[in-house]
Amino acid sequence: MRYDYSFEDIEPYVIPRPNGELYYKCLGCSAEYSIEKLLYVCPECNQVLLLHDRNADHLKKISGQTWQKIFDFRKMLKIPALKGIYRYHEFIGSCIPLDSIVYLGEGHTPVVEASDHLKEKTDANFYFKNDGQNPSASFKDRGMASAVSSIKYLVDQNLVSDVIAVCASTGDTSAAAALYASYLDPMIKSAVLLPHKKVTSQQLSQPLGSGARVFEIPGVFDDCMKVVETLSSSYPVVLLNSKNAWRILGQESFSYEIAQDFDWDMADKVVVVPIGNAGNISAVMNGFIKFYEAGIINRLPKIIGVQSEHADPVYRYYLEPDENKRVFKPVDTQPSVAQAAMIGNPVSMPRVIEIAQKYNRLMEKEQVFFVRVTEQAIMDWQLTANAAGHIACTQGGECLAGLVAARENKIVSKNETAILDATAHAIKFSEFQDLYFNSTISESYKVVSNPEKINLPTLILPDTPNLMPSQKNRLAPADLKKFVNEISDKIANQLGLNVFS
Ligand SMILES: *Cc1c(COP(=O)(O)O)cnc(C)c1O
Ligand SMILES: [Zn+2]
Numbered sequence: 001m002r003y004d005y006s007f008e009d010i011e012p013y014v015i016p017r018p019n020g021e022l023y024y025k026c027l028g029c030s031a032e033y034s035i036e037k038l039l040y041v042c043p044e045c046n047q048v049l050l051l052h053d054r055n056a057d058h059l060k061k062i063s064g065q066t067w068q069k070i071f072d073f074r075k076m077l078k079i080p081a082l083k084g085i086y087r088y089h090e091f092i093g094s095c096i097p098l099d100s101i102v103y104l105g106e107g108h109t110p111v112v113e114a115s116d117h118l119k120e121k122t123d124a125n126f127y128f129k130n131d132g133q134n135p136s137a138s139f140k141d142r143g144m145a146s147a148v149s150s151i152k153y154l155v156d157q158n159l160v161s162d163v164i165a166v167c168a169s170t171g172d173t174s175a176a177a178a179l180y181a182s183y184l185d186p187m188i189k190s191a192v193l194l195p196h197k198k199v200t201s202q203q204l205s206q207p208l209g210s211g212a213r214v215f216e217i218p219g220v221f222d223d224c225m226k227v228v229e230t231l232s233s234s235y236p237v238v239l240l241n242s243k244n245a246w247r248i249l250g251q252e253s254f255s256y257e258i259a260q261d262f263d264w265d266m267a268d269k270v271v272v273v274p275i276g277n278a279g280n281i282s283a284v285m286n287g288f289i290k291f292y293e294a295g296i297i298n299r300l301p302k303i304i305g306v307q308s309e310h311a312d313p314v315y316r317y318y319l320e321p322d323e324n325k326r327v328f329k330p331v332d333t334q335p336s337v338a339q340a341a342m343i344g345n346p347v348s349m350p351r352v353i354e355i356a357q358k359y360n361r362l363m364e365k366e367q368v369f370f371v372r373v374t375e376q377a378i379m380d381w382q383l384t385a386n387a388a389g390h391i392a393c394t395q396g397g398e399c400l401a402g403l404v405a406a407r408e409n410k411i412v413s414k415n416e417t418a419i420l421d422a423t424a425h426a427i428k429f430s431e432f433q434d435l436y437f438n439s440t441i442s443e444s445y446k447v448v449s450n451p452e453k454i455n456l457p458t459l460i461l462p463d464t465p466n467l468m469p470s471q472k473n474r475l476a477p478a479d480l481k482k483f484v485n486e487i488s489d490k491i492a493n494q495l496g497l498n499v500f501s
Pocket of ligand 1: 138139140172173242274275276277278279280281340341393395423424
């Protein structure tokens with residue numbers, strides 16, 4: 001932000017007014033529907049929906065530079081409703097009054113530059129945007145803040161009541177849904193469906209701790225999704241999966257933040273996202289398009305979607321270069337360390353297809369790319385990044401593996417700067433790190449532990465067994481001194497240290 005700003009010209013716009021007119025539009029038949037009904041797919045053709053704003057032309061009456069000033073100014077405000085994704089209110093949920101906004105600390109996650117050492121290793125210039133620093137430790141909080149604020153808005157207007165929110169999840173959606181719903185308890189109760197033994201124990205503990213009803217189902221995520229779809233079409237429940245168009249809308253904030261973080265300059269920028277259900281990449285592209293159309297950024301950054309060899313339906317779709325010959329085929333997934341992206345039949349595929357086409361068209365060249373990486377590369381790059389000061393989850397590792405592959409394929413040049421979505425916190429997926437370090441990853445993942453990357457604790461014991469302190473048996477002062485000296489010498493020896501001379 002520059003210091004010579006005068007803020008008089010933006011004063012009328014600083015506090016947003018809820019004057020947007022949002023509606024759902026079907027990606028299949030283009031039918032339009034009111035947002036006053038809870039809707040996830042088109043009642044006519046069953047396709048997914050996106051939210052649009054009838055008042056969007058209004059946004060163009062304010063210049064791109066003025067919008068930049070407005071957002072920079074809002075950054076300094078102390079109004080909770082504007083501290084998260086709704087800093088970009090006019091672009092993210094322009095019909096929602098500030099007092100219906102639910103803010104739990106989401107968004108505005110740090111953008112951390114790779115060290116010189118890591119840049120050298122990857123032969124690439126990049127940053128991680130740490131979306132694991134969201135309240136439930138993944139980017140899903142962005143979409144959930146949006147979806148749950150939209151429910152609160154409907155409740156506040158007496159349009160719905162006694163909400164039971166449900167979702168199927170590879171782990172992080174349920175953690176976010178349960179967290180945001182619990183904040184509005186008893187207005188909203190939540191139930192989450194997880195594939196049995198296919199989420200990490202941290203991800204299972206999150207919705208349990210938030211007080212949600214948690215159901216585990218045999219099979220994989222795609223099976224859970226089928227159950228939730230049946231539930232939502234037969235019973236009065238609110239669907240919090242990424243079928244819910246409000247989720248996509250909220251996740252667009254990721255792009256707005258990147259634009260602001262890099263001072264609205266998108267020249268030579270590349271944004272790398274892992275793909276599971278494809279909601280996130282749809283949102284990321286859509287967000288940049290909206291800012292571009294409003295003149296807030298003057299070009300669209302390159303987008304790279306990354307998939308694992310073990311769950312690659314989107315990558316396969318785009319292998320066919322001729323747009324008219326592409327056919328989408330779901331795949332059966334194989335075990336993936338990028339478990340949150342282990343999806344064979346992505347719900348948002350129609351969104352990706354439509355938005356990527358528009359994205360390329362706007363730049364009059366191929367600007368959206370898809371790359372595929374091995375499970376081995378995902379694990380190795382995740383561990384390499386985290387051993388260089390990052391906190392990337394396995395999906396963040398997938399992004400870095402994707403960037404390295406994109407450098408090798410010449411999709412990205414050395415002059416470009418990539419921003420990688422570290423979609424969750426490393427801690428959520430530490431089970432995979434443990435398996436790798438203990439060389440116990442099941443063969444089906446096709447990951448072999450590289451001895452150079454393994455890191456395990458070293459137990460240091462005294463040579464004299466009776467010099468062993470414990471909680472119950474405290475050592476006498478003289479013995480304790482002996483113990484401390486002995487252990488210190490051993491550690492110094494391990495570290496190759498020499499005594500002061
Ligand atoms: C949900 C999720 C993904 C995949 O995002 P989609 O929107 O489903 O493509 C990637 N990483 C993490 C950590 C996730 O929770
Ligand atoms: Zn339709």
